[in-house]
Amino acid sequence: MAMAEQELSAFFNAVTQLFGSQEAVLSAEDWLHELIETDGLPTSTREWRLFTANASARLASRVNASSLSTEFTMA
Secondary structure, three states: OOHHHHHHHHHHHHHHHHHOOOHHHHHHHHHHHHHOOOOOOOHHHHHHHHHHHHHHHHHHHHHHHHHHHHHHHHH
């Protein structure tokens, strides 16, 4: 579990710095959703990073959708 805590904490802090606390909370929820969906706990850092990569992809989708929405309302 120490690997999970370390990976989620690093991801959460990075998202907070880059996109703010609201996105960090949503991204942490995405990360935890990935954990819930798995059949067992990963045993390597590489496997934990896969959760982070998947949650990052969801973050990118949200941020892109948000920026497109902002572009349309400003035009």
